[in-house]
Amino acid sequence: MFEAYQKHVAERAALGLPPLPLSAAQTTALVALLQKPAVGTEAALLDLLRNQVPPGVDEASKVKAGFLAGVAQGKIASPLLDKSAAVQLLGTMLGGYNVQPLIDLLDEAELAPAAEAALSGTLLVYDAFSEVVAKAKTNPHAQQVVANWAEATWFTSRAPMSEELTVTVFKVAGETNTDDLSPASEAWSRPDIPLHAQSMLVNRLPGSLPVIEELKKKGHPIVYVGDVVGTGSSRKSGVNSMLWHMGRDIPHVPAKRTGGVVMGSTIAPIYFNTAEDSGMLPIQCDVTSLETGDIITINTRTGTITRNGQTVTNFSLSPATLPDEVQAGGRVRLWGCRLPPCSGSRRCRKIPARDTHWPRRWWARLAA
Numbered sequence: 001m002f003e004a005y006q007k008h009v010a011e012r013a014a015l016g017l018p019p020l021p022l023s024a025a026q027t028t029a030l031v032a033l034l035q036k037p038a039v040g041t042e043a044a045l046l047d048l049l050r051n052q053v054p055p056g057v058d059e060a061s062k063v064k065a066g067f068l069a070g071v072a073q074g075k076i077a078s079p080l081l082d083k084s085a086a087v088q089l090l091g092t093m094l095g096g097y098n099v100q101p102l103i104d105l106l107d108e109a110e111l112a113p114a115a116e117a118a119l120s121g122t123l124l125v126y127d128a129f130s131e132v133v134a135k136a137k138t139n140p141h142a143q144q145v146v147a148n149w150a151e152a153t154w155f156t157s158r159a160p161m162s163e164e165l166t167v168t169v170f171k172v173a174g175e176t177n178t179d180d181l182s183p184a185s186e187a188w189s190r191p192d193i194p195l196h197a198q199s200m201l202v203n204r205l206p207g208s209l210p211v212i213e214e215l216k217k218k219g220h221p222i223v224y225v226g227d228v229v230g231t232g233s234s235r236k237s238g239v240n241s242m243l244w245h246m247g248r249d250i251p252h253v254p255a256k257r258t259g260g261v262v263m264g265s266t267i268a269p270i271y272f273n274t275a276e277d278s279g280m281l282p283i284q285c286d287v288t289s290l291e292t293g294d295i296i297t298i299n300t301r302t303g304t305i306t307r308n309g310q311t312v313t314n315f316s317l318s319p320a321t322l323p324d325e326v327q328a329g330g331r332v333r334l335w336g337c338r339l340p341p342c343s344g345s346r347r348c349r350k351i352p353a354r355d356t357h358w359p360r361r362w363w364a365r366l367a368a
Helices: 002-014 024-035 042-051 059-072 083-090 099-105 112-120 128-135 140-151 184-189 193-197 208-216 237-246 269-277 322-328 331-335 358-367
Strands: 164-177 222-231 248-250 253-258 261-267 281-284 295-299 304-307 310-314
Touching: 002 024, 002 042, 024 042, 024 059, 059 083, 059 099, 083 099, 083 112, 099 112, 099 128, 112 140, 128 140, 164 208, 184 193, 193 237, 193 253, 208 222, 222 237, 222 269, 237 253, 237 261, 237 269, 261 269, 269 281, 269 331, 281 322, 322 331
Parallel strands: 164 222, 222 261, 261 281
Antiparallel strands: 164 295, 248 253, 295 304, 304 310
């Protein structure tokens, strides 16, 4: 498996692509290798475990969570991982198969503090929320997890949205629709985000991807600028393609990106919402004076965009929760948790939509 995967890495690199995430079968082979690693492969095997297994409820994630739980519980031995490291890695898996092992470890005196820290940053726990609350009646670590959820420490521990962003403009004049960003003719490649992103703008503006790569040499992130951006269908793959070229990697999540900035005189509402969900900063403003290659500074506090020290346009962040959404890594992390007893119904709607502390208060009411 390891040799075949190394060959796959080389083949993808020749195409300018990162390797695909590990499958369940590959992850099964990986955890066997981690128990008896060949000399010289140790660092590479650990990197695969940390960064190339999909998080959440993928079948490969199930294999990874089971292995890490076994190491943490002392049932599986690996010379490359101790119990504490295994718990820490369980905490990077976002939710799903890692949740129950972490809840069980709250009862292990040696590892309970690490499990507490891991669970406090895990949002997608679903029905297990009630189990943690019940355990909190007698377990101080579970009690602290609930308190951390209520205080939204997962959110407050993240860096806030930058007050100033210096970026290089890539502008597509006129209208960019979602089929320009994610062509229907290339729909077969959409699950492979890096590969599908190679088709971005191939029909609308052929030759644009080499231009983007050249602009990156200026040393700043790229901002996508258009007169009208994101019209057409609601396909998320359009945002995924843009993020691949403009965004940044997500730790422990293979072949996906977040962040980035998109600007348009008009941004289609559904596209705007999808950008919010993905952790991108969408800004609507007059872009007529901006051109490809411009290096601009976006001041998110004053709502000004400057070039060479001169203001070229102004904007206002809307909705007012955009800074929170960027800080959280996407609106989905704020509104997508839907844990009992909330279920996204009346309790959520009681929170003022423009309350600057709404993530913390939402969780506080949820915990109550």
